[in-house]
Amino acid sequence: MKYNENNIFAKILRKEIPCDLIYEDEFVLSFHDINPQKKIHALIIPKGKYVDLDDFSLNASSEEMVGLIKGINIVAKKLGISTEVGKGYRALTNINEDGGQEVPHLHFHLFGGEKVGKMVV
Numbered sequence: 001m002k003y004n005e006n007n008i009f010a011k012i013l014r015k016e017i018p019c020d021l022i023y024e025d026e027f028v029l030s031f032h033d034i035n036p037q038k039k040i041h042a043l044i045i046p047k048g049k050y051v052d053l054d055d056f057s058l059n060a061s062s063e064e065m066v067g068l069i070k071g072i073n074i075v076a077k078k079l080g081i082s083t084e085v086g087k088g089y090r091a092l093t094n095i096n097e098d099g100g101q102e103v104p105h106l107h108f109h110l111f112g113g114e115k116v117g118k119m120v121v
């Protein structure tokens, strides 16, 4: 799949539409999901233009990879759901049509704030 500059997360990154911001740095942006599936449902996206995790794995720099992985922990800490405070959460990314991906800009969902239950239904 080719990157589409008009996807909703690209617009959020360009500040063309607002988001409920949690965290931002050089590599990532994180905000609350507009349609939360759990008590806490955050999204974290790389600032680079990657369609999905496969695209990211193949084409992102090592710095971008570290930035995203570290960003997940930073966001979890900010939300009070990290293991450092004895909590936990689920980090999940959907990949392409079979994976149920709707927005074609790589994003991790972070679900928490409660017991999130079975992984796949």
Ligand code: AMP
Residues within 6 Å of the ligand: 008, 019, 031, 032, 033, 034, 035, 036, 043, 093, 094, 100, 101, 102, 103, 104
């Ligand atoms: P996926 O199905 O993995 O592509 O997930 C896309 C997610 O983006 C869904 O959970 C949507 O609720 C969420 N979403 C769509 N538009 C927005 C938006 N403007 N702000 C925050 N989350 C959004």
